[in-house]
Amino acid sequence: MLPTPTKFTLVAGEGTGMSALTAFDAALLNAGAGNLNLLKVSSILPPTTDYHEDLYIPPGSLVPIAYGTYTSANKGETISAAVAVGLPEGNTFGVIMECSGTCTKEEITEHIKGMVKEAFEKREILLKEIKVAAVQHNVTCNYGSAFAGAILWY
Numbered sequence: 001m002l003p004t005p006t007k008f009t010l011v012a013g014e015g016t017g018m019s020a021l022t023a024f025d026a027a028l029l030n031a032g033a034g035n036l037n038l039l040k041v042s043s044i045l046p047p048t049t050d051y052h053e054d055l056y057i058p059p060g061s062l063v064p065i066a067y068g069t070y071t072s073a074n075k076g077e078t079i080s081a082a083v084a085v086g087l088p089e090g091n092t093f094g095v096i097m098e099c100s101g102t103c104t105k106e107e108i109t110e111h112i113k114g115m116v117k118e119a120f121e122k123r124e125i126l127l128k129e130i131k132v133a134a135v136q137h138n139v140t141c142n143y144g145s146a147f148a149g150a151i152l153w154y
Contacts (some may be wrong), residue, residue: 005152010133045094067149068098
């Protein structure tokens, strides 16, 4: 059985590369998640999980993360990625939402806040706070990538 995470942080970054994968890798490095093994999870924040602005996670660790990413080779295109965590009133679980696309940071931030509000309404949970990490990238060379994630840790 896997342990339940007790901490979380939000990260976002952007990068460029000669290929889609190296651009994604550059975005991970820019976000501070480039030397971790990411295990993509769905969108539930465990109850009583505490937010930490900075978490030290040893390189190579297997890390649960909910993330959104967008990579493009279209020069001049604006791309963005965002992740948001909705924190509940009381001692119940929270909700993580992630999205990405061809839009500005401001547009994706407003969109993802709406997603969190909808998720809480559907679950009939009172929303206390929304934390967001978002990034925008303007593609200027071969490939550009935007990445945002909610890292869960122990």
